[in-house]
Amino acid sequence: MGEAPAFIADDLLGDFDEEIDMKCLTAVNVGNRTYVIGGTDESKLTIGVRILDKSTGEWVIPTVLGTRPKPSKGHSAILLNEDRILTIKEDSADGDCFWFLEVDTPFIREQRKKSGTEVVAWSKGVLGDAGKPIVISGPSGVGKGTLIAKLMKEFPSTFGFSVSHTTRAPREKEQNAVHYHFTQRSFMEEDIKNGKFLEFASVHGNLYGTSIEAVEVVSDAGKRCILDIDVQGARSVRASTLEAIFIFVCPPSFEELEKRLRARGTETEEQIQKRLRNAKAELEQGNSPGLFDHILVNDDLENCYAHLKELLDLNGSGGVSSKSPPISVDIPLDHSVSKIEQKIMIDCGAKGQVSRNVLVLDLSALRGGAPGRTRGLKFHSWKNSGDQQLS
Numbered sequence: 413m414g415e416a417p418a419f420i421a422d423d424l425l426g427d428f429d430e431e432i433d434m435k436c437l438t439a440v441n442v443g444n445r446t447y448v449i450g451g452t453d454e455s456k457l458t459i460g461v462r463i464l465d466k467s468t469g470e471w472v473i474p475t476v477l478g479t480r481p482k483p484s485k486g487h488s489a490i491l492l493n494e495d496r497i498l499t500i501k502e503d504s505a506d507g508d509c510f511w512f513l514e515v516d517t518p519f520i521r522e523q524r525k526k527s528g529t530e531v532v533a534w535s536k537g538v539l540g541d542a543g544k545p546i547v548i549s550g551p552s553g554v555g556k557g558t559l560i561a562k563l564m565k566e567f568p569s570t571f572g573f574s575v576s577h578t579t580r581a582p583r584e585k586e587q588n589a590v591h592y593h594f595t596q597r598s599f600m601e602e603d604i605k606n607g608k609f610l611e612f613a614s615v616h617g618n619l620y621g622t623s624i625e626a627v628e629v630v631s632d633a634g635k636r637c638i639l640d641i642d643v644q645g646a647r648s649v650r651a652s653t654l655e656a657i658f659i660f661v662c663p664p665s666f667e668e669l670e671k672r673l674r675a676r677g678t679e680t681e682e683q684i685q686k687r688l689r690n691a692k693a694e695l696e697q698g699n700s701p702g703l704f705d706h707i708l709v710n711d712d713l714e715n716c717y718a719h720l721k722e723l724l725d726l727n728g729s730g731g732v733s734s735k736s737p738p739i740s741v742d743i744p745l746d747h748s749v750s751k752i753e754q755k756i757m758i759d760c761g762a763k764g765q766v767s768r769n770v771l772v773l774d775l776s777a778l779r780g781g782a783p784g785r786t787r788g789l790k791f792h793s794w795k796n797s798g799d800q801q802l803s
């Protein structure tokens with residue numbers, strides 16, 4: 413396990429009047445900065461991150477984005493590609509060992525520019541090929557919610573819904589934190605300023621947005637994330653670092669759209685008129701080249717649903733293909749890590765012994781990253797004589 417160099421320990425103790433177990437700290441140099449990972453943050457719920465700017469000698473507590481790893485007894489840390497630090501937690505539960513602390517990825521650079529503050533982001537590493545998030549857009553009343561509800565009902569363990577924030581009032585049957593996080597504009601604007609949102613847009617006179625956490629909560633539950641967002645939001649996600657599949661849902665006709673919106677009975681006449689005016693522009697934008705990967709016409713619901721499943725490769729597979737494989741990795745407290753090209757060797761033998769148990773993490777197929785999971789980790793284990801492929 414990496415330990416904090418003495419100068420860091422002295423500095424930390426001097427600057428931070430906290431009880432920190434120094435054995436739990438790791439320090440990783442990236443350019444003229446040292447990232448110190450360990451202890452807990454202010455909330456005590458997650459592993460803390462501090463940055464020493466070596467040119468000024470000052471410590472910075474960065475804004476930390478994304479769902480964060482729970483504290484562990486210890487961890488090791490190793491720099492990858494100068495832009496992210498692989499953190500391997502010890503003695504952690506299945507599926508919670510590998511976390512990437514992004515320090516200079518395109519996502520971080522984008523967020524740093526937006527917020528004007530120092531930013532890092534955690535992205536959980538997953539073995540195998542978890543499916544990309546799915547963005548579904550289309551005019552109000554076209555049936556996006558209905559299609560998503562069907563998908564989630566048929567494949568409850570495969571898909572999870574990204575719960576957006578909105579400043580609009582809840583409808584009668586809508587529940588806070590299930591359909592939306594209903595909030596006030598001032599709170600949402602503050603969070604947007606602090607870089608907590610992946611995207612946001614003003615839609616039908618209200619503010620809507622997807623928080624980074626909304627996407628990560630779903631990914632961390634091992635599910636494939638579905639985002640129901642408007643065309644402006646889809647455009648922002650397309651421009652972001654989140655790799656997703658983009659689907660636009662059209663009505664068979666404008667008249668049918670109006671009929672559905674009225675039949676739903678959730679909006680006032682004035683709101684319906686506004687939604688119909690916006691629908692015209694959205695339908696035009698839905699055809700923007702390069703924005704959507706698939707266009708679905710929701711005429712007959714069952715037909716449209718079958719097409720949706722087809723393009724998500726779900727027909728007949730029961731959705732199993734898009735699920736992450738189970739992870740069963742047990743990293744002992746006393747381990748050491750080294751990097752050879754795109755492979756991380758995790759030596760689980762006790763210090764000073766010739767190890768017979770080396771775990772190899774293959775990073776050659778890494779994809780994704782914050783906000784969301786870092787996918788495509790491959791894992792092998794050499795136990796005694798054999799080379800065992802675990803996933």
Ligand SMILES: Nc1nc2c(ncn2[C@@H]2O[C@H](COP(=O)(O)OP(=O)(O)O)[C@@H](O)[C@H]2O)c(=O)[nH]1
Pocket residue numbers: 548549550551552553557576577580611612613615616620621622640641642643644645646
């Ligand atoms: N950009 C963006 N749009 C969103 C978000 N959440 C919902 N929307 C869009 O806002 C629009 C209005 O949604 P809603 O008020 O639920 O009404 P509905 O579309 O008529 O059901 C729809 O086009 C949604 O796709 C979000 O987080 N970001």
Ligand SMILES: Nc1ncnc2c1ncn2[C@@H]1O[C@H](COP(=O)(O)OP(=O)(O)O)[C@@H](O)[C@H]1O
Pocket residue numbers: 550551552553554555556557558559672673675676710711712713714716
């Ligand atoms: N293919 C369809 N044919 C007829 N009615 C539909 C169809 N799809 C959805 N609906 C109905 O249209 C209304 C709007 O659907 P909804 O899913 O709320 O749209 P959105 O989420 O896109 O605003 C709902 O009352 C829904 O039951």
